[in-house]
Amino acid sequence: MPLVPLAIPQADVWFDAAFLPPDEAAALLHELSATIAWRQEPIRMFGREVLQPRLIAWHGDAGATYRYSGLQLEPEPFTPTLHALRLRLQQATGAAYNSVLLNLYRNGADSMGWHADDEPELGPTPIIASLSLGATRRFRLRPKAKTSFEAKPVSLELTSGSLLLMQGATQQNWQHALPKTAQAVGPRLNLTFRRIIT
Numbered sequence: 001m002p003l004v005p006l007a008i009p010q011a012d013v014w015f016d017a018a019f020l021p022p023d024e025a026a027a028l029l030h031e032l033s034a035t036i037a038w039r040q041e042p043i044r045m046f047g048r049e050v051l052q053p054r055l056i057a058w059h060g061d062a063g064a065t066y067r068y069s070g071l072q073l074e075p076e077p078f079t080p081t082l083h084a085l086r087l088r089l090q091q092a093t094g095a096a097y098n099s100v101l102l103n104l105y106r107n108g109a110d111s112m113g114w115h116a117d118d119e120p121e122l123g124p125t126p127i128i129a130s131l132s133l134g135a136t137r138r139f140r141l142r143p144k145a146k147t148s149f150e151a152k153p154v155s156l157e158l159t160s161g162s163l164l165l166m167q168g169a170t171q172q173n174w175q176h177a178l179p180k181t182a183q184a185v186g187p188r189l190n191l192t193f194r195r196i197i198t
């Protein structure tokens, strides 16, 4: 299916609910869960060190160092599987990616808090291609506090095999999050392909 634009003011967000067929998404979830060197990183929160409520991995071309939440991530090389996915996403989105942040949400207690991916190394208009595998989780978007436009928060169910593309002014004007859920859900693996300006 093609990417379709979502009607979100002052943002540039596209969605394809079925970028990968379900069987391929399931096989990828299985392979990546078992082969990626997952880590749980400490981050600074309100001056304290806590563990991130999810597992992560950072892969990229040489020099694609990513700094966020007090972390400095040096890239592991692209694996053949990650490289093949990169090529397909480049084809589908018409952009070039040199890195990918992988997030593994082990169950409904794992989450990601409100943030914008607006670090300087992503440039003024970051482009992020986000592929979801496994359990369906709700993704939320809300306008940043200091915006001049009126808009309601947006909720999106990210199903297995779906592709979400955020580009243009999205990170300047909006924040996003993946809240915890009290429902019994299995693991969800998310890959966000990015372009780090090196």
Ligand SMILES: O=C(O)CCC(=O)C(=O)O
Pocket (backbone or CB within 6 Å): 101, 103, 112, 117, 130, 139, 158, 176, 177, 178, 190, 192
């Ligand atoms: O898991 C998701 O869908 C969101 C991930 C995300 O926002 C990020 O990696 O910056």
Ligand SMILES: [Fe+2]
Pocket (backbone or CB within 6 Å): 115, 116, 117, 176
């Ligand atoms: Fe993000």
